[in-house]
Amino acid sequence: MTAPATPDLTGRTALVTGASSGIGLPTARELARYGAHVLLACRGELKAAAALDHIRRQVPAARVDFVRLDLADLASVRTLAASLTDRLDGLDILVNNAGVGMISRQVTADGFEMQFGTNHLGHFALTGLLMPLLQARPGARVVTVSSDNHTEAALDFDDLHAERRYGRNVQYARSKLANLLFALELHRRARAADLPLLSLAADPGVTATDIGVLPRPVTLLMRLFLKSPDQGALPSLYAATSAEARSGEYYGPGPKRCTPGDNALDESAAARLWEASEKLTGVHFATLPSRGLPPAETNL
Numbered sequence: 001m002t003a004p005a006t007p008d009l010t011g012r013t014a015l016v017t018g019a020s021s022g023i024g025l026p027t028a029r030e031l032a033r034y035g036a037h038v039l040l041a042c043r044g045e046l047k048a049a050a051a052l053d054h055i056r057r058q059v060p061a062a063r064v065d066f067v068r069l070d071l072a073d074l075a076s077v078r079t080l081a082a083s084l085t086d087r088l089d090g091l092d093i094l095v096n097n098a099g100v101g102m103i104s105r106q107v108t109a110d111g112f113e114m115q116f117g118t119n120h121l122g123h124f125a126l127t128g129l130l131m132p133l134l135q136a137r138p139g140a141r142v143v144t145v146s147s148d149n150h151t152e153a154a155l156d157f158d159d160l161h162a163e164r165r166y167g168r169n170v171q172y173a174r175s176k177l178a179n180l181l182f183a184l185e186l187h188r189r190a191r192a193a194d195l196p197l198l199s200l201a202a203d204p205g206v207t208a209t210d211i212g213v214l215p216r217p218v219t220l221l222m223r224l225f226l227k228s229p230d231q232g233a234l235p236s237l238y239a240a241t242s243a244e245a246r247s248g249e250y251y252g253p254g255p256k257r258c259t260p261g262d263n264a265l266d267e268s269a270a271a272r273l274w275e276a277s278e279k280l281t282g283v284h285f286a287t288l289p290s291r292g293l294p295p296a297e298t299n300l
């Protein structure tokens with residue numbers, strides 16, 4: 001894999017969820033540096049304003065805007081999608097980056113377990129509702145951020161919201177497995193429908209951010225050994241922009257192509273998760289067939 005040339009995204013529109021901090025902020029900043037109009041989809045206006053400020057200082061020519069999104073509230077996801085559908089004529093890049101991790105059990109506005117609800121169901125609904133805008137731009141890319149720790153997980157379809165048994169790490173790993181199952185299933189369904197949509201997944205690698213907050217001395221010590229958020233953003237940026245990146249692939253630190261765990265390649269689990277996600281969110285990907293096909297070896 002050769003080093004990516006600086007892409008020219010002039011005239012393109014990108015949306016990055018969770019762009020207020022962590023890995024999402026440099027992801028949004030670099031997409032803006034490449035010339036895209038970048039929408040920072042964040043839940044808090046103050047943090048978003050600081051993020052916009054940071055980007056405008058680093059990239060004076062940046063075209064960046066804040067759009068409000070709380071992935072833990074389907075009404076907010078629907079409101080944003082409706083307003084973007086009114087305002088935009090297409091969307092070229094969607095980076096499903098936002099996430100919460102390793103928290104005590106909480107529920108979203110819709111009663112979903114918070115990690116599964118925010119990390120997977122919120123992004124599932126957002127992507128489904130933005131499909132008309134994505135389809136308006138042939139070659140549009142959806143990048144979904146997963147994690148290496150998905151390999152440790154197995155979905156419990158009888159207890160997706162971990163009501164019977166909750167473990168903060170287990171449920172985070174499940175949400176990251178759901179992210180990867182979704183990205184690969186979206187790829188298969190887009191291919192089966194002959195849609196020029198690319199769906200890719202990324203793993204930032206272990207990165208010093210606020211996720212899974214640890215006691216301060218531990219965090220400070222760990223920061224010496226972990227990737228910076230700028231480094232953590234590279235796999236997402238590669239998936240979102242490189243001419244060499246392929247739909248249906250998973251990119252990790254390097255950036256280089258990674259092999260998903262066997263659990264993420266389970267197509268019947270992916271189809272089952274898709275059906276459950278449609279039922280829970282009420283969002284249907286109207287233009288896609290109901291079942292996936294085997295993974296492709298070539299790009300769309």
Ligand SMILES: NC(=O)c1ccc[n+]([C@@H]2O[C@H](COP(=O)([O-])OP(=O)(O)OC[C@H]3O[C@@H](n4cnc5c(N)ncnc54)[C@H](OP(=O)(O)O)[C@@H]3O)[C@@H](O)[C@H]2O)c1
Pocket residue numbers: 017018019020021022023024041042043044047069070071072073096097098099100101118145146147148203204205206207208209210211212
């Ligand atoms: N850091 C790592 O080592 C690592 C490793 C593998 C994968 N990842 C993945 O990388 C992604 C980014 O995480 P990070 O490490 O950058 O963590 P982070 O610093 O905690 O950033 C998470 C971002 O998600 C946003 N967010 C959380 N809940 C949200 C909601 N309900 N609606 C909208 N936005 C919400 C946060 O917004 P606020 O600013 O408002 O809180 C923040 O901008 C996640 O998907 C994570 O699972 C991280």
